[in-house]
Amino acid sequence: MIAQLDSTVARPEITWDGLLPILTLGVGALLLVLFRSLMKQLPKAAADQAVPVIGGVTVIAMWVVGGFAGTDVPLAGLRDGLGDPVFFLGLLIMVGLGGWFAQYLRLSVDAALTVMIGLTSLAATWGVWTDRYEIDGAFGLVGDQLGADGFSLVITGVIASAIVLVALLLDDYLEREGMAGADMYVLMLFSGAGGAVMASANDLIVLFLALETLSIAVYVMAAMHMRRSESQEAGLKYFVLGAFSSAFLLYGIALTYGAVGSTNLIVIADFLEQNRLVEDGLLMAGMAMLLVGLGFKVAAAPFHAWTPDVYQGAPTPVVAFMASAVKAAGFAALVRVFVTTFADHADDWQPAVYALAILTLVVGSFMAIVQRDAKRMLAYSSISHAGFILVGVQAASNEGVSSVLFYAVAYTFLVIGSFGVLSIVSGEGDRGTSLDHLDGLSTRRPALALALTVFLLAQAGVPLTSGFVAKFAVIGAAVEARSYWLAIAAMVTAVVSAFLYLRIILSMYLGQAEDDAPTIRVPRAAGLAIIVALVITVGFGLVPGELDDITRDAIPVLIAAG
């Protein structure tokens, strides 16, 4: 019964330059692991000298890879640029600045290399966006197994930025906890590459493989802290529930395949547009299973049970990565599969997402109030944010997708900033994560307290922050889609969770710190990450136009080359 393979199958078109953002992350991870396994222990002097060199190389790598990604004629930009003395001088100055800055941040070699890979991927994403997507529109990669559309490019950019910021947070964290080494960075890069593939997958099997690449690396990252039992427990719990949810996702893929006859999203979308299934039981079951599997990944209630435990137990910078990049990739997959592929069956899945969104909003915001641990509380608050993003997904419209994207971008920086502050405050062994440890933070570290205040206000959705614009956009999309009750539920739960953020802010400013509280040391790299997150949060709040334009341009499409 096995169909004969056609021997004249055309060689798939790879489109290397469009693939560069993803390739940089994956190949970067491989090179990093190779480099570190060849030289386990760098001599101190060599390590000190390597960091500024890496800083300089970063600038060149961003320029070259970004140029490759952006133009169809490789190295054309390189040649022209070098001929121009002003440009050449500018580049030299930038290289020098990059080297000095890396030195100033006192980065370790591994962190510096990770930041370099992340920034290079970001530059490549920028190149593909400006020189290809904005001119020619979306295009297929690797024989249409992947698609580079605006949506996947923005999510890739989000993941690359998350990698850069989390690497800055991790640098000092790993040093403090005696876990210095490249393993965490390599896992993070692999996970990021998986997430980027997931956001651009045009095939359900590719999506499944990417999801596993993303998740398996994160299971290990959560369990990496060998001296904290909580960390290993978090890893095991995340693993068991993650594997459980992957199995559901896979069953959903199998059933969809059985109903439609292909796992390719383009074929599925075409088939569903042109045919009406007589017996759609298989497809309905498949869609339900897919929703369960992806619901686990994005921590939508009632599939959220793992989130608080894992967020509390895992190393804090890893939590920042899980809440930003992993969640963004999960929502990217959700949008790609449901909003774009099952667009003609929106009537069937919208009620389910509607129910999930309301439940997630309510569980997230109400459970957050009763928590005593800051990480646990932020875990529930991240569940309620997932609810808001689901409100945008439920709209199943272009407005909805733009608002989902806007929310994902804004939330990434918010959450990395929040967990970044928490990681610094909690001190060695992540011991001080209880809410009491935040009492009187304003007298101990006024700048940190101010930063956390801004992040929490943004999470609450106070105007002039990116959180407000994001919440406004998803609720607007829900109203547009006539889901009035959902919009009302979102507004009410936003008020409920605002109470909780204000409680923390009050305790930071009015609470009394214990006299024997340890001094808080703010490392330069982590400080930079928090400042960047802060600037972006306030910046997108004051001038949301730019990001709004980008997210409106970034509608996912399923496109087959030729």
Add this chain to the structure above:
Amino acid sequence: MILAELALTSPYYLVLSALLFATGATGLLIRRNPLVMFMCVELMLNGVNISFVAFGADLNDVGGQISVFFVLVVAAVEVVVGLALVVAINRRRSDATADDVSLLRG
């Protein structure tokens, strides 16, 4: 609008697949030994594999059978990571069951 109907010649395989999947899911929820829980995950994944092969045969499409190879690889990788986690936990506390792993609760 074309009315499409896919006639399945092998509903029995699908029932078997669903049973295996349900057995695995139930086992994962009620068993407390992490190793048995991993086996249950394997059972779920292999249940899905039967579906893939059955659908592939019905549709006369080789894609379903190719998918099985990817799933096998993923299952193997998951077990490697899972066992590593169990070993790491058992180094600190021997004979841990899933109930002992309970420092984190709200």
